[in-house]
Amino acid sequence: MCGIAAIIDPIQNPYGKSDHVADLFRMLEIQEKRGPDESGIYHRNSVFLGHGLLRVIDCDESVQPLSSINAALIIVFNGEIYNFRELRSELLNEGVRFRTQGDAEVIMELYRLYGAESFERLRGMFACVLHDQARREVIVARDRYGQKPLYCAMSGRKWSFASSLRAVQSQVRSAVDEDSLKSYLWTLMPQGDRTMLRSINLVAPGKYLRISEAGVLLEEGKFGGTACRVSSSSLEEAGEAFQSLLDCAVQEQTFGLKSVSTHISGGLDSGAIAVALKRIPGVQIKSFSCSYQVGDGSIREDERGFEELHYARKIAQKLNVNSQTVRVSPDDYLFDIVDLVQALEEPRGNPCMPHFQLCRVIAEHDRVILSGEGADELFGGYHWKINAAKGTNNTARFFASLLPAPVEIMRSALSDQLREHDDIYSYVAERTEASSAEDRLRNYLKYDRDHFLQYLLLQADKLAGYFSVEGRYPFLDNRIVQLAETLPLDMLLVGADNAKPVIRHAVMGHLPDEVLNRHKMGFVAPEGGWYGRELFGLVNRVLLHKESYISSLFAPEALVRILNLHQAGKHNFRKLIWALLMLEIWHKTAIEGVSTTDYARRIQTLRFHTRNRIADGWDNEPADTLTGRIAH
Incomplete structure (x- = not known):
């Protein structure tokens, strides 16, 4: 770094x-x-x-x-x-x-x-x-x-x-x-x-x-062609080849280091890296896992699986690795969200507060972290996108998987100049449409590598760099990428119960069965519930403020309707809410020139502005001018 x-x-x-x-x-x-x-x-x-x-x-x-x-x-x-x-x-x-x-x-x-x-x-x-x-x-x-x-x-x-x-x-x-x-x-x-x-x-x-x-x-x-390819005719061969290449990549990426940190999330990818690290003599391994503060009634039913500490501890125990738990709470959003936007330098729609907190803690121990970026994009981890390759109306289904909210919600909410999205749809369609399910799947994987992976790598680099830590990504070793590109579709085109079968087979016997048999889960906090309770004041005051940038992008009262649906539990708009918070804070600080220190201090005053207790707003604005716009 x-x-x-x-x-x-x-x-x-x-x-x-x-x-x-x-x-x-x-x-x-x-x-x-x-x-x-x-x-x-x-x-x-x-x-x-x-x-x-x-x-x-x-x-x-x-x-x-x-x-x-x-x-x-x-x-x-x-x-x-x-x-x-x-x-x-x-x-x-x-x-x-x-x-x-x-x-x-x-x-x-x-x-x-x-x-x-x-x-x-x-x-x-x-x-x-x-x-x-x-x-x-x-x-x-x-x-x-x-x-x-x-x-x-x-x-x-x-x-x-x-x-x-x-x-x-x-x-x-x-x-x-x-x-x-x-x-x-x-x-x-x-x-x-x-x-x-x-x-x-x-x-x-x-x-x-x-x-x-x-x-x-x-x-x-x-540059970057794949002149040297690795061929595997069976899942067993592919798993063995993958494990051998991952061991080589991890060994190269830790050369000269006395210690290295890694994030054990509780899933396959981080577990596979931890397994490879254990095979390297003389390198001290420090692992970190996230856990989330669960308040009374603030966790939505569809977010209960986001807590993965149980699985992370199982991995650490199996590998005999010391692990430190990083607790992520709604207060982190109030106290650190402005710093996080500064770290990212532009709005990023993928919620990443847990990643930010991990990097902060890891910086106290190490200057290098090994992380699992690339595994999902290379080995078919996003089963909901893979499913879009099957059946009919494929492009529309794949496009829908990219959105923060359903198409009809976005069209009804955005202002006139942003509502029409034919150009964005065409951009995706030109890069993914194909006559066969096999070619479509290949195109979807390539689209994710060319777009979402770039997005994740930028995010990971910036969050680590903000704390003077260097992230390294063993799955993106040239040889592992070349292996992934040669895999037959039956090693990629699988469902949630057996996602990434090549990685799963490679770590079989090294990770607990409980981890091997679980569904894929993204690394994200249960913030949808928090937005409706502990972070209600943050969402309300930042997005619905009369001088917000967001108010110029959405049709009148449209965002109020979206937040009402979220509050009522009829839809989880956590991705959209996060994306809009990022955009608003970035625009205020990077474009309008509002002091980051002042803006952060104003947000921190919203700590106790929950749905049950709304205090006076900032700038001496009466609370009811904003909170009254959301149905209780």
């Missing part, structure tokens, strides 16, 4: 380069939590590079920007290359000389010899910017699965790159992207590589750019 920043600007200001040096320091300051231990900058001609270091292991050679031995190449790099030692050995045999023992120099030397083809050989997570002084050009690249963020903005011939959205935002004029806003409201995320800001995009996963010092885009290319 580090923070990188880069500016290419061939049009110098009248005062010379000093302004862009100050810009770089400002960008590094914004993302300081990603790299709090040491920072450095480099500039030559029109190129300015900056790097903030998070020191995971004690190594002075990690300091960047780093130059090659002949000083022809300069790099800033965020991530980990897990196979850099074997690549370094190959390069030594070819006569390459090194002055460090780290992976950043290996990237440079590979690029010097093989150009953009070198990125194909890297196994790991990375975002990097290289300045090739000999060719007078800059090379930008992001790993094939998007494990590390890299934002980009272009204004004239000026290019800005950074690990942080807000760092890039400091360099350009930006406003809310209306298309991304619409996509967020309907599917909980912007489309493709767009952000919520009109002028800033993500560099796509598996993509590289070559840009001249004059600010001209010379080449835009892709």
Whole structure:
């Protein structure tokens, strides 16, 4: 985990380069939590590079920007290359000389010899910017699965790159992207590589750019093909191959670490990682699990299964691993929701307060956490989406699985300019429709990998980075992804009782039967019930405030009807409520410029504003002007 920043600007200001040096320091300051231990900058001609270091292991050679031995190449790099030692050995045999023992120099030397083809050989997570002084050009690249963020903005011939959205935002004029806003409201995320800001995009996963010092885009290319495939003809073979590859991935990703943390949720994915960790000698394992405060009558019937601590403890006992419980309560939402939005940098529709609290606690113990992102998208974990491949009206059913509320509710609630969603539906349909159920399933899995997985990886990276922790994701080892892509459909097309059969078979005998035989459950708090009781004041005051941004997006009284349905228990709109809270808080703080400290303090005053006791609202507004709009 580090923070990188880069500016290419061939049009110098009248005062010379000093302004862009100050810009770089400002960008590094914004993302300081990603790299709090040491920072450095480099500039030559029109190129300015900056790097903030998070020191995971004690190594002075990690300091960047780093130059090659002949000083022809300069790099800033965020991530980990897990196979850099074997690549370094190959390069030594070819006569390459090194002055460090780290992976950043290996990237440079590979690029010097093989150009953009070198990125194909890297196994790991990375975002990097290289300045090739000999060719007078800059090379930008992001790993094939998007494990590390890299934002980009272009204004004239000026290019800005950074690990942080807000760092890039400091360099350009930006406003809310209306298309991304619409996509967020309907599917909980912007489309493709767009952000919520009109002028800033993500560099796509598996993509590289070559840009001249004059600010001209010379080449835009892709890498990340699956040249080496692993074939498995039976579930037994696939399970054994998976376990062997996972063991290798976990061993590589913990190399050099004395201790590592992991989150045991109580499910297959985290359990499989814990099993692989136990096979590594000499590494201390610290595991963490979540539990939720259950108030009297505040948990909805459809959320009772969200409490997984019982299963997590079973796994920890089976593996003889010490485990710490992180308690998540409604108070966490009141006291931390503004900080969480700051960590995410833009609204994210996937509820993630438990993840935020886990990262906070883990940061007190470790700087590396191994996590299970990617398993569901690769091995068929989302059975409700898989079911959409069967029967008729497939695209509409798959599209519905992406929404925070039923289509008819969204259409009746949103304002005129946001109500029509044919463009969003077409975007999904173009990427998923097929004539056979087999092809549709493949398309659904690919859509999830290209969209929802990118979303989850950004979320995981930002929440960990906010607490100066680095997340690593063994399921996204190149070889495991290649295995998953070769699996026959009968190893993916299964129901809730046997989701992810390859992983299930691999850990059979290593995890408790109670865990192996349970349905898949998402990692989420029972917040639907909390929104109707402990967090009623938060929902009411933030979303229904007369000056809320949300009030400009919904038809009059429509949101009141939605909240009434939620309060009455007729529908669980927890996803929509979370998404709107995220959007409102983000807009207030990032777009309208409201002080995050002041806004957080105002939200914290709502601690006791429950359905049963509503105190005066903020800004001296009488309580009944808002609360009276919701039927009791």
